Amino acid sequence: ICVFTIRNDTQMAFFNEKIEKFIKFVVAFAYVTIIATVGCAAFPFLGHNRSLIVDIAFPLDWKNTEIGFWMAYIFFVVANILTLMALAFSVLTWYLLLHCSSRYDTLGAEIRNMGRATGCGKTKMSEKQQQVIFFDDLMALIKTHLHLKGYHHERRKCTLSPLNFV
Secondary structure, three states, X not given: OOOOOOOOHHHHHXXXXXXXXXXXXXXXXXXXXXXXXXXXXHHHHOOOOOOOOOOOOXXXXXXXXXXXXXXXXXXXXXXXXXXXXXXXXXXXXXXXXXXXXXHHHHHHHHHHOOOOOOOOOOOOOOHHHHHHHHHHHHHHHHHHHHHHHOOOOOOOOOOOOXXXXX
């Protein structure tokens, strides 16, 4: 959908795990949906008498006439195929919602870790260096949030600097 940055390895693993679980669910959902659609289409031919899997209201007498049955059957199969297509689009909507919520989860985790220096070992930093790191993280997270909200096209300059940020 788009590219965004995850700056924490644990969050990246969490995001990938969520997406992998969703993909497994979607594959299972697709198999079940396709099998159900094919099963509904094949059901009239399993017994000795021809009948649809559900009792539908159809203008022709489909239970007693051959042409009425075939017209009702074609109507039923076409309706199932259209429903299958609608379900495919709903899965796309589910993915978009999962992606958006995962991006907000990632943003929340980054806010929790804001101002922490990573990869520095046990070296001591001055108060000013900690403030600069916090400020840089804050500015990056604000830009990320504006991008998520859709305001990233605005080219406003921030007048804050780490020197007057206390």
